[in-house]
Amino acid sequence: MVGAATPEYRALLPGSLVESAPDAAGPVRRTARDWFVDTVFFLFALLLAVSLAAYSYESGIDEGRTTLDLAMGVLCCFGLWLRRRWPVGVAVVVTAAGLYSATSLGAAVVAFFTVVVHRRAAAVALVGLFGVVGGVVFAVLRPEWSTSPLWTDMIWSVVVTALILGWGLVVRARRQLVFSLRDRAHRAEAEQQLRVAQARQAERARIAREMHDVLAHRISLLSLHAGALEFRPDAPPEEVARAAGVIRDSAHQALQELREVIGVLREDPAEDAPDRPQPTLADLPALIDESRAAGMRVRLDHQVADLAEVPAAVGRNAYRIVQEGLTNARKHAYGSTVDVIVAGAAGGGLSVEVRNPWPVGVPVGPEIPGTGTGLVGLTERATLAGGRLEHGRTPSGDFRLWAWLPWPV
Known part of the structure; x- marks a missing residue:
């Protein structure tokens, strides 16, 4: 009504x-x-x-x-x-x-x-x-x-009233139908806009999560090299120049990636805008070499026949897990040896493990600040991918970060 x-x-x-x-x-x-x-x-x-x-x-x-x-x-x-x-x-x-x-x-x-x-x-x-x-x-x-007789007048009065009533009910029903259709159209449009906004927010959250992983890795490398220069003021000029070059390159890359993510978060990306290149598991050796160049002792054991065969989505998640594990090792277990183990096959899933000795006492290297949200983000990433993630201290005294990700055939 x-x-x-x-x-x-x-x-x-x-x-x-x-x-x-x-x-x-x-x-x-x-x-x-x-x-x-x-x-x-x-x-x-x-x-x-x-x-x-x-x-x-x-x-x-x-x-x-x-x-x-x-x-x-x-x-x-x-x-x-x-x-x-x-x-x-x-x-x-x-x-x-x-x-x-x-x-x-x-x-x-x-x-x-x-x-x-x-x-x-x-x-x-x-x-x-x-x-x-x-x-x-x-x-x-x-x-x-x-x-005419009175009863005839009464019948005519009822008939005329019924005709007006029927005419009004038809008009009213038609208007209510049109109003209902218009209301449904408005609701569908509002729901579509809400879905678009939710998708945009989810995409921005994904970008922010990616940039956390990238920037944490870059800045931890930068802090590591800066700390080395601080603790080794008598280092040979060649080592100082090499460390300064790494600091410059890492800072430049961190700033460039920060500009990209701020630009994406400030403005709605165009529908036809290409996605920025994402790492895959084939880029894992380069990540290990980068960490080694920063002074870390990293041992890589990949039991996958061809890292390039791993699907892009699975490989990207595995890459981010290893990257965060190395970053945490630099923060909390400076100078220790880190073991990275990647194993799996199509149909059986892909397992990623990053292990390092549990830090004892005060680290001898520079202290790198952190937010403590990296492992939370990794857990969410693995869960959304359909896998699982575990982290904590092992009975042998090591810190172990382990994840399993589905690898479809």
């Missing part, structure tokens, strides 16, 4: 008989189509009133009664301009006038139609019953307008 007409509903049903009930901001203004429809119904009711009055004059009915009848009918016609604001009130007044005035018939039809379209069933039933009774009372008060 439609209550007070909202601007959205009026836009949905232009030119309709939508009521204009007042609200806190005042009555709803009529649109151009509303004015057109209201004018058509007003002219219909007025023309019918004049026609009935002309018939009354020609039929020899008392001119005084006819003049009074016409005056009441014209007033009812003008009252139709208020039906959008007070549909039930106008219908009751017009029907009450119809107890005596035959020329108010057109106004009564329009008023009752408005109530049927826009009011609840209880109000429709009461106004309709009043109209049926009013038709019978009119036949009693104005017998000059009817030459």
Whole structure:
């Protein structure tokens, strides 16, 4: 059931008989189509009133009664301009006038139609019953307008009321259907926008997770070399120059990657924009060599026949796990030997293990700060990929980071 007409509903049903009930901001203004429809119904009711009055004059009915009848009918016609604001009130007044005035018939039809379209069933039933009774009372008060028996007038009153009721229900059902379809379309559009926003947020979170892994690795290398220069001020000029070059290159790469991620997070990426190159498991030896060049002792044992055969998504996750494991080893177990073991085959999954001795006492190297969220991100990465990740101290006294990732055939 439609209550007070909202601007959205009026836009949905232009030119309709939508009521204009007042609200806190005042009555709803009529649109151009509303004015057109209201004018058509007003002219219909007025023309019918004049026609009935002309018939009354020609039929020899008392001119005084006819003049009074016409005056009441014209007033009812003008009252139709208020039906959008007070549909039930106008219908009751017009029907009450119809107890005596035959020329108010057109106004009564329009008023009752408005109530049927826009009011609840209880109000429709009461106004309709009043109209049926009013038709019978009119036949009693104005017998000059009817030459048929009273029961015939009663039947005609019921039939006319039923026709108006049916017409209004059809119009009302159609409008509700259109409104429902429009509402569904708006909801579908809103849900689509929400899905797009969620996908964009998930993609940004993925990019941020990737950049955490990359920047943590780069900055830990930079901190390691800077710490070496600090603790070895008497190092040969060649080593100092080499360490300074590594620091410069690592800082340049870290800044470049930071600019990329900030640019992506600030602006919505274009749909056709290419993804930045992502590492695969085939890049693992280069990662190990980079760590060795930074002074770490790393032993790689890969039991995979061809690292390039590992699917890109699986290889990227494995690469990030090893990268974070090496970064954590530089932070918390400086100077220790790190073992990296990669094993698996298609159909059986890929296992990645990074193991280093548990640090004892205060590390002799520079302390590298960390947020402590790297392992949390790795756990989420492995879970989303359908695998699992474990980390912690082993009975033998080592720190072990282990992950299993599915490797489909």
